Amino acid sequence: MSIKSISLLSGALLFSFSAVLAQEKPGKDAEKISNKAPETQYHQADNNQWAKYDPPKSVTKHSVTINGKNISYTATVGYTILHDENGKALGKVFSIAYTKDGEPDAAKRPVTFAYNGGPGSASLWVHMGALGPRRIRMQDSGEAEEPPYTVVDNEYSWLDKTDLVFIDPIETGYSRPAEGIDKKIFTGYEEDIQSVGDFIRLWTSRNGRWGSQKFLAGESYGTTRSAGLSGYLSDRYGYYLNGIVLISSILNFQTAQFNIGNDLPYPLFLPTYAAIAWYHKKIDPKYKDLRTFLKEVEEFSLGEYSTALMKGDKLTDAEVESLAIKLATYTGLSKQYIINTNLRIVIFRFVKELRRNEGLVVGRLDGRFTGHEYDNAGERFASDPSNNEITGPYAMAINSYVKKELNYENDLPYEVLSGFRVRPWNYNNVQNQYLNVAETLRSAMTKNPSLKVTVLNGYYDLATPYFATQYTFDHMYLPKELRKNITMSFYEAGHMMYIHKPSLVDMKKNVGQFYDSFLSK
Numbered sequence: 001m002s003i004k005s006i007s008l009l010s011g012a013l014l015f016s017f018s019a020v021l022a023q024e025k026p027g028k029d030a031e032k033i034s035n036k037a038p039e040t041q042y043h044q045a046d047n048n049q050w051a052k053y054d055p056p057k058s059v060t061k062h063s064v065t066i067n068g069k070n071i072s073y074t075a076t077v078g079y080t081i082l083h084d085e086n087g088k089a090l091g092k093v094f095s096i097a098y099t100k101d102g103e104p105d106a107a108k109r110p111v112t113f114a115y116n117g118g119p120g121s122a123s124l125w126v127h128m129g130a131l132g133p134r135r136i137r138m139q140d141s142g143e144a145e146e147p148p149y150t151v152v153d154n155e156y157s158w159l160d161k162t163d164l165v166f167i168d169p170i171e172t173g174y175s176r177p178a179e180g181i182d183k184k185i186f187t188g189y190e191e192d193i194q195s196v197g198d199f200i201r202l203w204t205s206r207n208g209r210w211g212s213q214k215f216l217a218g219e220s221y222g223t224t225r226s227a228g229l230s231g232y233l234s235d236r237y238g239y240y241l242n243g244i245v246l247i248s249s250i251l252n253f254q255t256a257q258f259n260i261g262n263d264l265p266y267p268l269f270l271p272t273y274a275a276i277a278w279y280h281k282k283i284d285p286k287y288k289d290l291r292t293f294l295k296e297v298e299e300f301s302l303g304e305y306s307t308a309l310m311k312g313d314k315l316t317d318a319e320v321e322s323l324a325i326k327l328a329t330y331t332g333l334s335k336q337y338i339i340n341t342n343l344r345i346v347i348f349r350f351v352k353e354l355r356r357n358e359g360l361v362v363g364r365l366d367g368r369f370t371g372h373e374y375d376n377a378g379e380r381f382a383s384d385p386s387n388n389e390i391t392g393p394y395a396m397a398i399n400s401y402v403k404k405e406l407n408y409e410n411d412l413p414y415e416v417l418s419g420f421r422v423r424p425w426n427y428n429n430v431q432n433q434y435l436n437v438a439e440t441l442r443s444a445m446t447k448n449p450s451l452k453v454t455v456l457n458g459y460y461d462l463a464t465p466y467f468a469t470q471y472t473f474d475h476m477y478l479p480k481e482l483r484k485n486i487t488m489s490f491y492e493a494g495h496m497m498y499i500h501k502p503s504l505v506d507m508k509k510n511v512g513q514f515y516d517s518f519l520s521k
Contacts (some may be wrong), residue, residue, distance in 0.1 A: 055079045055092075058408040061101070064133040065154050066160040072101040073133065075160060077408040079174075080199055090181050093199045094174035096123075096406070097165045098133060109244070110162040110213040110515065113200050115169065117221025119192065120422040122173035122415060123166040124398040125390075126219050126247065130498035130507060131164055133157045134405070134503035136397040138307060142366065142389070142499035149393040151401055156498075156508040160514035162215060165203060169196055169225075171421040174410050188426025189435065194230040200229070201237050213518055214239070219247040220464060220495065226435035227251050230451070240448045242518055244441075245511060246455045248495045249466040251441065252475075254434035255468035258346045263309040266344050268468040273350055274330045275459040276367030282332025282354060290459065290492065297330050298467060306341065347462055348380035361385065366494025367460040386494060391416065416518035442476045444483065452485045454514045456507060458497040459490060487514065 013368055057078030064071050076099070079092040103109050114131055115123045127153070128136050135154035158164060168175045170186035177183050186195050204210055219228040223246040233239035235438060250256060255268050274297040277283050278290055287293040308315060308323050315323075324338045331338070331345065333353055338345065351362045359376050363369035363386030371385030395416050402408045415421060445451050455473070457466035473486060489510040493500035498507055 011258050021196060054081050058406055060405070060407055062133065062405075064155075064159065066155055066156060066157055069160065072160055074099050074101055077402060077406045081178075081197060082198055082201055084179070087151060089178040091170045091177045091186060091195065092175060093170065093195070094168045094410075095165055095199070095203070096132075096402070097163070097203070098125065099163045100159060107208045108211050108213075110215060111165060111204075111209050111517065112158065112162045112215040112245075113126055113165045113167060113203075114217040115167045115196070115222045115225065116219045117224065118172070118419060118422065119169075119187070119221050120172060120415075120419040120424045121220070121222075121417050122168045122227070122398070124173070124394050124414075124416060124454060125496055126217065126222075126431060127166045128394055128397045128401070129496060130154075130156065130504060131158045131217065132166065133159050133356065136393045138390075138393065138499050138501075140501035142368070142493065142496075142501075144389050144393045146394060147396065148394050148464060151397050151405075158217075158506050158508075158511060158515070163520070164210075167196060172415050172418055174412050174414055183421070184426070187422045188428065189228065189426075190429050191426060193224060193232045196225060197229050197232045197236065200233065201239060204239070206234060210443075213242040215243045215245065215515075216241060217245040220250065223247065223249040223464075224251060224435070224437055225511055227441040227444075231440040233275075234444055234447060239445075243452045243454070243514065244515065246453060248458060248461055248468045248497070249455050249472070250433065250464045251438040252436040252468075252472045254436065255471060256464070257434060263344070265347075265468070266309060267306045268471055269345070269350075269462070270301045270305065270327075270330065270362050270467040271297045271466050271467045272367070272459065272462055273345065275331070276362060276462070277332035277354060278348075279368055279460060280332070280355065280370075284329065292488075294459070300330070301467065331395075351381055351462065352378060363387070363389075363494065364462045365390075365496065366458070367462055368494065390496065390499060421477075438472050438476050442478055445478060445482055449482060449485075452514070452517065453487075454511070455486065455488045456497065456510065457488060457490050458494045458503070459492055461493075461495040461497075463495045 053079055057076050060075050062073055062075060064073070076097045079094055081092050082090045082397045084090055099106065100109060114126050116125045128134065133154055134151050137150045137152045169192055170177055171183055175188060185191055204214070216226040216229060226244050226246060230241060230244060233241065254262060256265055258265050271294050274292060275290060278287060278293055283293070305323070308319065320339060320343065323343055327338045327343065328335045333345070337353060341349065347364065351364060354362050355370060356376055359372055360370040361373050361381040364384045366386035369386040369389055371388065373382050399414055418507055455469060457469055459466060491497040491500070491503035491506060493503040497503040
């Protein structure tokens with residue numbers, strides 16, 4: 001399987017809440033906690049059997065060594081029931097929480113709520129890849145080992161810095177709408193923000209953690225969710241965050257939409273095209289250092305290339321020729337191919353074209369990976385080779401881990417990436433425009449000047465290109481005194497940069513410094 005070459009293969013089933021206990025069975029060795037909600041109820045009506053109760057959770061004890069220190073912790077696994085204000089059950093959110101044992105004042109220990117994106121992705125990627133106390137073992141390059149795969153202690157877990165709560169939004173993982181509830185109340189930008197935000201509020205209140213430093217950590221569309229939550233939590237509940245970790249960020253969707261008339265993505269994707277071409281040795285070998293090479297490409301993107309795209313048909317034939325030569329130099333594509341694209345290289349054409357003559361397609365999530373396909377003449381890949389590399393190991397990891405080690409059983413399928421369950425995703429809040437939650441984040445940061453944000457970027461990530469992220473933050477127009485609250489880190493890896501062992505090590509260091517900036521106060 002490959003960063004060398006891999007072959008590519010080209011109303012949900014729910015039990016009623018009266019049957020939840022029969023379906024979700026904590027293991028016999030797990031310590032059970034009370035399933036009764038706090039004495040102060042936020043709902044009054046008792047028109048639903050589960051109006052005042054969650055199903056029992058599985059509670060187990062573990063330890064892990066991080067930075068040479070042994071950390072004892074408690075894992076709490078199960079459902080939290082979301083209700084309307086009349087106490088009617090709307091949905092059940094599956095979560096896995098890790099809390100460090102032996103804290104002198106556990107109620108004040110930092111807590112981080114973590115999730116992935118999609119929309120439609122469960123939290124297994126950040127959970128079993130980087131943040132949690134156990135992780136799936138991959139080769140150092142990020143390639144999968146042969147199945148069956150192995151789960152190991154994660155010495156790079158964030159648990160030494162913060163308690164961790166991994167959330168699977170409704171219709172991902174084991175999370176589902178309640179019986180008779182239309183999934184549409186969860187499957188949209190605003191709907192998702194509300195349901196995840198309400199879970200965060202409930203967890204915080206029920207666990208007595210309002211006095212803790214509170215953080216969000218989201219990946220991909222999870223960064224969109226985090227920005228939205230920064231506004232929803234503060235405006236709706238007065239729930240102010242201390243920090244947000246954005247992993248492979250996308251806040252302004254205009255930067256990634258290759259629509260006719262929208263020229264913004266082309267210069268913002270170009271540095272990532274260049275990085276991937278450099279990795280595959282399609283660039284003049286005089287460019288020995290990746291970051292030095294990318295600086296040159298970035299300057300071209302912001303200057304000559306952006307200006308040329310603005311000029312459109314006013315470009316002369318000579319200017320088109322000159323630009324095509326430079327773009328060929330930076331992308332590894334032929335001059336004529338670039339002229340044929342009207343100087344506008346769409347992502348899905350790039351991943352097919354870069355190594356087409358070798359019968360290979362490169363990855364979108366991680367451009368280091370390649371795969372074979374049936375149709376070498378196609379305009380886009382049949383599937384993403386980098387996604388194919390990680391799906392099997394991570395799916396095995398979460399399904400095995402929750403049962404064997406966390407003593408939790410559930411007969412529902414754990415939905416790893418369930419786009420089919422959440423579509424159509426509702427963007428009615430931004431009809432006829434691009435979703436841009438950078439403004440929501442800017443507003444939250446101005447209302448709460450203590451809020452800090454750190455952004456983690458992979459150079460080979462074509463799903464959320466790093467230069468598009470830089471552009472977005474450069475156009476937030478924060479007051480100068482707040483710009484210092486944003487930091488960025490970059491890794492020679494892709495969307496899930498942590499599958500690459502050297503990047504996982506650096507990520508732990510960078511994130512550790514971020515948390516230490518709060519803990520030292």
